[in-house]
Amino acid sequence: MKKEITFTLNNEKVVVEVDPGWTLLYLLREVFELTGTKEGCGVGECGACTVIVDGDAVSSCLYPVLEAEGKNVITIEGVAASDGTLHPLQQAFIDNNGVQCGYCTSGMIMSAKALLEKKAVPTEEDIRTSIAGNICRCTGYVQIVESVQQAAERMKK
């Protein structure tokens, strides 16, 4: 039986009918067509579906859709400024070769963003722990870590 939920999605209040059996990922991709959030495994083991809910990085593929009620959900589409200016993290991933095939990138940026919101000056270990749930097959993580470090630097200024 469909139910109506209300929540904040990328800084906009949304009201939507959902099926209780959906995950948040399904709602984002199939209903809102916010397809930047990827399904890499569907069982919380790769991090490609990471979104930020009330400030915390979560796997949207395991997030029961009804739990989004009243929450503040940010996806990769809500990271850049409304005029399209890239977030420092996005810019740093472009500038430092932090992106290759790009499939993990949305999730990586969301995990990194959740970290930087809690800790503006993270250690390398903080960064690595925050993205350890995001599998990347292309980069060996080196330039991703460098991208996050540079973004943190730029955001301090």
Added chain:
Amino acid sequence: MDNLLHVGKNIPRTAETDKVTGRAVYMDEYKRPGMLHGKILYSRYAHARIKSINTEKAKNLPGVRAVITGYDIPDVRVGFLGDQTVLKRDLVRQFRDEVAAVAAITPEIAEEALKLIEVEYEPLPAIFDPLEAMKPDAPLVHETDARGRPLRSNILPLPWKFNAGDVEKARQESAYTATDSVNTPWINQCCMGTSGCVAEFDSNNNLMFCSQTNVIFGAKQRIQTYLLNIGLKGKKIRVINPTVGGSFGTKLDTDIYEFICIQLALKTRKPVRIRFTREEEFMALPPRQTARFTIEQGCDKNGLLTFRKVEAILDNGAYTSWGATTPSVMMLPISSMYRVPNVSFQATCVYTNNIYSQAMRGYGNPQAAFAVETSMDHLAETAGIDAAEFRMINRNHPGDVTPMGLKITTCPLEQCITAVKEKIKWDEKRGKRNGRGVGMASLIHVAGGARVYLSDGTGIRIKVNESGEVDVLSGSTDQGQGSPTVIAQIVAEATGFKPEDVNIVFGDTALGLWDAGTHASRHTFVAGNAAVRAGEKVKQQILELAVQYIPKMVKRSLKQQKKKNPDFVEPELDYTLIDSPEKLDLRNRMIFPKAAPDHPHFKTEVGKILTSGLHVGTGESKAVVAEVFWDPPTEMLNAEMKGNYSCTYAFGAAGVEVEVDRQTGEVKILKLVSAHDVGRAINPSLVKGQIYGAAYIGVGYGLTERVQLVDGKVVNPNFRDYKILTANDAIPVEAVIIEDPDPAGPYGAKGIGEPGLVPTAPAIANAVYDAIGVRIKDLPITPEKVLAALKAKEG
């Protein structure tokens, strides 16, 4: 070659900004009106007879549009040896055999329908060990070959045999020899974006096929053949790429699911998408195969290699894809890594009821390099020579022609080994046996294309629009390595425009000229060479326009100034400075006389020439466009498996420092140095990205990764149990770029896509030996193997 404006710079990947905003369209997002979703039913047995299939219930499920089995479609063979069909009739030979397929209005309904398909099997004896499968009385995986002729053995009719010199004689004359048996595991490529495709026929039965293939023209040809064989003659096929979420070898061959998708689209008259789950990615895609090597090497009393003899047995699995041709690349290190005059190599591919195999980054090289480099350390120790010195003594040199006929052009292997030695502090740390150790391995790989098809060419078409954008149409593909950025840099350098002016169109057979595919580390080299040549032609055309129009523009401007200001004195200008294209240059969008680069009147922004020079009226208007198809001057391997199949070769070395926990057997990497001969780094940041990424996969190959099969079934088909390293498994890795521009490369560049993976695992194994005196010859080097070996050693 100095004074380059764009090549050699860390140009950001601005062309791929859609990947950081979530807007990039991968297969997951590629949608067509009325599109259906396809799902595949796989075998429940490794080997069985299909007694019956009942699809009635599945067909009656609301939302299902088609259910097909092998009995519903023409029995047409596909694949490299034609040893399988698209959907299997009568027999299944592996767990991933495709038995039926469904198209439905949602993926969920299609999945539901699969459960309603009833298949009755009669299990048959299966064989999983290639050594058992080679025995004369072993049950046959295939009773007949593609043409129906009876087969007597599970050994594939692919005789990989290579001989150079006289190995027997060299063995007898050697002062030292060493023999080792080494094993390498199945490895899943683990693209983060799972496999998928969309097939769509138009009303004339022409096919639009959206595929992740990195060989779009190869895929087109295979599909064309298939359509012809099922009775669709003369149909047009267009293959396009979406954004591709990684390839690593999986997109080299056309996979069975792609043919199934085409069949479902044909049957339903609708666009159909198939998209793999992660579990399918592990159990229904061909991995890198397992290999067993026996390697024997010898050297004289001075440490010079005398011979190398290698025998390999490859578990082919039930069918044949590009896994069976990996010996052509195993040949590289086996015949040509280090100077070795006498070589013999024999590889045997064996059918089993395991999952079949195909390409992965590095092709056969990482497997064979593990054998060669393990043996190198062993032989060095036997001969009492330091392992780094031993490699140095035997290193390749520029100008060498190897036993395989490879012509070594540039070869900074010496610098690579030296860099590794220094950075890993080799002399200080080697030989302590105190739980810490250092190890090394080298590599040779194709870096100037690889002639595995009759053509190894790439065509590039460049057109410059009147507004000054540079459109580059290429038949190549990009799977994430950053080709759009690198080609934009090369085109900007060659044409005289800026990288941001360049707009790259990849991955469309209708727009691009033929290309042999983005594989074998060949794209930057081959497409780059075509791009340089096409870019230079474009530049020439623009300079010809400039000769015509700059004088006109200058004279008009002077006239206007005179009109405005009667006192204006027209300067005396030497128009011979710009009276031929050879006297002009175009760089960074500015046209100028070579003899007076800052000439105040002749220096002209290129856009002005384009607007005034292209659209100039009846009969005179022009377009700036050039195309070049470049096929490297190389040879295919001949019947003796000899031939210079690449224009140039890349060398490199990896050094690793490890700490081994003697109580738990855990290996911790303290430092990894990966030094690579890249010719010239077109974009150093992107080159490092290739090295880091490949080295990381190499560490996984060395320590953690393996597809586990139990009686032919993949038992770890997920990221929890297939252990890709995470960001927390921090490997302190240093990429060292050695530049020694190759005369044949675009601005001197060599290919660098695969090399980083090759020496990593053997360097780790050699470091483990240095740390604890135990040699692990079976990848991955798990704590269990280390501890067991230590216990065996301590008795």
Added chain:
Amino acid sequence: MSNYEYHKPQTVKEAIGLMESLENAKYIAGGTDVIVLVKQEKLAPANLVSLRNISELVYIDTKDGLKLGAGVTHSAIANNEFIRKRYSALADAAGAVGSKQIRNVATMGGNICNAAPSADTACPLLVLDAKIVIDGKAGKREVPIDDFFLGPNKVALNAGELVTGFVLPDLGSNTGSAYIKHARRQAMDLPIIGIAARAAIKIDGNEAVCRDSFVAGNDISQTIKRLEDERLVFEDVRIAMGVVAPRPVRAKKAEEAIKGKIISEKLLKEIGEIAASESQPRDSIRGEAWYRREMVKVLTGRAILRSIGRIVGPEQMTNPNRLW
């Protein structure tokens, strides 16, 4: 997509009521196990009763010992300074579960009720003498954790009951604890084995000398030798092992054998041997039995040593990612 109804009670009472009235219902907390099982069709509940919106399940009370609500997330445990210092084994384990994304939603209650032999927090709760607080239509009850695990994915909960929290006794300042997760990767992994230890100690000699011994990178044998010289005595020790039996288990013979003895390398080795004799590991795709048994021998001593470090060692010993 799955066909279940999803209920969001606001109180424990409401949740128990729903569980009683609904057909084929199952509790769900963070969902990181339940949703996976539903997707894999290993579970097909008609109703899921969510515990996520019950504020009375989310508390960390440090007044007298430690009281934890079942709805506390692994992240909250791992980041809690008090728990890291005083119940270090629990923080070690909570911080080692899955990934940040998982730890941010997965709850203590969920991890325990799922009762996988590999559940990371189970061993720490065993050595920390936790009691499980259970509520249901028959009322509240407390069960010692050792009686709670019955077998793989089997726990001592009656129909409709749920775990509401955990009660951990105050163990005093001369007690330390640690959990070692022995896995193939540093994140996103299940343990090959997990070992938790808790040690209460007495020192006859110089405590400052002991402290100096606990510097990361020091040779372990030397550290033990110095502790031996200062006559460090084990007053009370708990050892628990994961993935070596159908359920997480205590190594009670080993615990008995170490009590009252002075630390030595030989003693720790013996204790490891005894603990290993109490384990019954099996071969699986994730690890071989012989290796698991060997690791019990090795890691028991290390977990005990790390526990001591938490008492006498420097401040950074509370950091769960230390080499020790």
